[in-house]
Amino acid sequence: MPIKAMTQEWMDAYKAAIQADPDYRNIAKDWEGSVALVVNPDPSKNVPEPIYLFMDYWHGDVGEFVVCDKAKAESARFVMTGDYARWKQVAFKELDATKALLQGKLKMKGDLPYVVRNIKTVNKVIDILGKVDTLWPDDHK
Amino acid sequence: MAGGYAGKFLRVDLSKGSWDDFTIADDVLRQYIGGSCLAAKLFLERYPIEADPLSPENPLMIMTGPMVGSGFPGTSRFSVCAKSPQTGIWAESACGGTFGPELKRAGYDGIVIEGRSEKPVVLSIIDSKIALSDASSLWGKDIYEATDELKAADRSIKALVIGPAGENLARIAAIGNDKGHFSGRAGLGAVMGSKNLKAVLVKGNAGKAPKADDDAFKTAMKAAMQEIKESALAEGLHMMGSDANMDLGMVTGDVPVKNWTSGGEFDLANSLSGPTMREKYLTKAHACTNCPIACKRVVKVEDGPYTAEEGPGPEYETCAVFGTMLMNPDLTAVIKANELCNRYGMDTISCGSAVALAMELFEKGTVTKEQLDGLDLSWGRMDSVLELVKKMAYRQGFGDILADGAVHAARRIGGDAIDAVVHVKGLEAPMHDPRGFHGMGLAYMMSNRGACHLQHFVLATEQGMASWPQLFDMKDDYQGTTSEGKAALVYNSENYGILANSLAICHYVAYSIKPETLRDAFNAVTGFGFTFTDLLSTGMRDWTLKRGFNNLLGISKKDDILPKRIMTALDTGGAAGSVPDVDLLLKEYYELRGLDERGFPKAEILAVLGLDDLKARLYQ
Ligand code: SF4
Numbered sequence: 001m002p003i004k005a006m007t008q009e010w011m012d013a014y015k016a017a018i019q020a021d022p023d024y025r026n027i028a029k030d031w032e033g034s035v036a037l038v039v040n041p042d043p044s045k046n047v048p049e050p051i052y053l054f055m056d057y058w059h060g061d062v063g064e065f066v067v068c069d070k071a072k073a074e075s076a077r078f079v080m081t082g083d084y085a086r087w088k089q090v091a092f093k094e095l096d097a098t099k100a101l102l103q104g105k106l107k108m109k110g111d112l113p114y115v116v117r118n119i120k121t122v123n124k125v126i127d128i129l130g131k132v133d134t135l136w137p138d139d140h141k
Numbered sequence: 142m143a144g145g146y147a148g149k150f151l152r153v154d155l156s157k158g159s160w161d162d163f164t165i166a167d168d169v170l171r172q173y174i175g176g177s178c179l180a181a182k183l184f185l186e187r188y189p190i191e192a193d194p195l196s197p198e199n200p201l202m203i204m205t206g207p208m209v210g211s212g213f214p215g216t217s218r219f220s221v222c223a224k225s226p227q228t229g230i231w232a233e234s235a236c237g238g239t240f241g242p243e244l245k246r247a248g249y250d251g252i253v254i255e256g257r258s259e260k261p262v263v264l265s266i267i268d269s270k271i272a273l274s275d276a277s278s279l280w281g282k283d284i285y286e287a288t289d290e291l292k293a294a295d296r297s298i299k300a301l302v303i304g305p306a307g308e309n310l311a312r313i314a315a316i317g318n319d320k321g322h323f324s325g326r327a328g329l330g331a332v333m334g335s336k337n338l339k340a341v342l343v344k345g346n347a348g349k350a351p352k353a354d355d356d357a358f359k360t361a362m363k364a365a366m367q368e369i370k371e372s373a374l375a376e377g378l379h380m381m382g383s384d385a386n387m388d389l390g391m392v393t394g395d396v397p398v399k400n401w402t403s404g405g406e407f408d409l410a411n412s413l414s415g416p417t418m419r420e421k422y423l424t425k426a427h428a429c430t431n432c433p434i435a436c437k438r439v440v441k442v443e444d445g446p447y448t449a450e451e452g453p454g455p456e457y458e459t460c461a462v463f464g465t466m467l468m469n470p471d472l473t474a475v476i477k478a479n480e481l482c483n484r485y486g487m488d489t490i491s492c493g494s495a496v497a498l499a500m501e502l503f504e505k506g507t508v509t510k511e512q513l514d515g516l517d518l519s520w521g522r523m524d525s526v527l528e529l530v531k532k533m534a535y536r537q538g539f540g541d542i543l544a545d546g547a548v549h550a551a552r553r554i555g556g557d558a559i560d561a562v563v564h565v566k567g568l569e570a571p572m573h574d575p576r577g578f579h580g581m582g583l584a585y586m587m588s589n590r591g592a593c594h595l596q597h598f599v600l601a602t603e604q605g606m607a608s609w610p611q612l613f614d615m616k617d618d619y620q621g622t623t624s625e626g627k628a629a630l631v632y633n634s635e636n637y638g639i640l641a642n643s644l645a646i647c648h649y650v651a652y653s654i655k656p657e658t659l660r661d662a663f664n665a666v667t668g669f670g671f672t673f674t675d676l677l678s679t680g681m682r683d684w685t686l687k688r689g690f691n692n693l694l695g696i697s698k699k700d701d702i703l704p705k706r707i708m709t710a711l712d713t714g715g716a717a718g719s720v721p722d723v724d725l726l727l728k729e730y731y732e733l734r735g736l737d738e739r740g741f742p743k744a745e746i747l748a749v750l751g752l753d754d755l756k757a758r759l760y761q
Contacts (some may be wrong), residue, residue: 003617019709059232069502071368089617089618094617094618095617095618096605098389098605099604099605099606099617099618101373102372102373102374102377102605102606103606103607103608103617104371104372105608105617107373108373112373112376112377112380112381113380113381113415113416113419113420114387114416116377116381116385116388116389116414116415116416117388117416117417118413119388119389119392120392120407123392
């Protein structure tokens, strides 16, 4: 049963998927720090307001995974912002997140060299994101 | 006169010790712009292309473009062009730094150097005074020493200098600009050495070339600065230099490992990467004239066996060729190898590739310790590598065999040594594996100076650093390990990217700004009023002209190939199991480019591009 994207239930499912992944712990063993995703609103795609998602990653473990407010999102070590359609492309692997960043389709605030050094971790969490059975806002009947 | 140009070129005849100025008509500049494109046009018109590259008949051209000296970001560049002593075909090697804008300030768009001096000389263009002076006391000095000496009396002089490798006619010799910037590829330092020309010095007093539209230029300039400020690519380059690619490229299968035989060495990449350099050895970021990105590294190594004084640090290509290619995890050894290549004046890609070949042959027993004067050339033995680099520059022992690059070395060694060399048309490939990015494989096959990542923007478009759907049809994201759709991507990325070397603008800046901004700045400077279509047509003319140059030298379809090693899939890494579909790529590309079954531009294409002289020579 698909879960509505970017809801707390979806965040819980995403966290569980990461925890269940056999390779994640090893790949992410060096990663320290929280990541916030900011989804810009797009009323034409049933995203009327911005959405803020906060995820805490720590040396292969995962902590708090919540839908949050702007202030909490901005407190994350890394904040990535983009239009809803771009995030969906990333989840569907139609657009690589690093390429999206370089092309300005996503923006990032945070320590870029750290992200580059840990690119395998970034790729892994995106890979897992694509595996969560998701109902996207613009797919709602 | 068209805006942006100084309005004259300097011709120097070293055999006669004389010089004069010449001009080029505006309509020719409009068609060929400047840089390497104009150089190819001049070469074909005025010089014998069949000449031995190390003979006095091979001209050495140092060319800028109309935007150089304008103050627009990334327009500090110049192209050095000649027939290559390494490959025997067209050679161009673009360089950033300081020399290009200063040459414009001296009132010249370019210099064409003919003949050969009897004795070592320095050519100087200082405050409108041109002179050839004796350089006997400088001959034998390395690039750092000679540059310091030449600039001792006046630090504002900009210098182009060769080192011992160029003097010893190593066919992989480079030319250094102010110690931190190099025209590295295709052996142009040897052409300079063959002319007994140790250095070219320039200091200008002619002011800036007038622009066609100052207000439009200011607007384009403002847009460019804002786009660079907002660009994650520019930010990454500033923070990590070009070596930001190391970690990313190891994941995607871009980075060659162990002389192109392995992949997926993530710890090795981490130890050699831009973030590591930044954390441990970077003292500051440095920029070419008028560049807000400042991707150049200045590094210092204080401890360990490979200490290095503060100086120019290695780029990604150097970190790969002296790092992953040699199974060397020690970044300090790479920094040292870079310093030696800079001092001796050798292209790091060709030098490291020749060393990688020797290491592989040493492992196989084809090359022995005795041949290497006792050096143990096992993988990762950087103490031996640094010794060998010196031997190459001075053509000592086995270094003499490697001094002309991996292809010449493999041919001298014989047997199947050539199978261990990754090259196209005699030029060793840069550090981007076509098995991870098939478009790059096609770009290597079709680049006019041999395997090259700088005659086009394929690196940016295929790897997703830039997306320009407004310029030509392209997708948001290309999978590296597929050949479908790549011919069109390469064709378009060539037509746009090749302009970088005629406009003389840095690739990184061009990747970071919108094509509209570059077009508007170009038009504001020149007054040419080009559309995107005009720009891409100029790129087509540029590519076709150089292809024709090479066709006249015997290049044909048989040479548009990838080497055996690249056509063998890897077992590990991001490119595992993948090889480019060469037949598909070439078939589609030949059609787009209008090449006939021999690999010659069709007569009608030459006519459309206004290359009638070339048409007459190819179809006589
Ligand atoms: S990006 Fe780097 S290479 Fe290009 S002009 Fe700027 S400093 Fe020079």
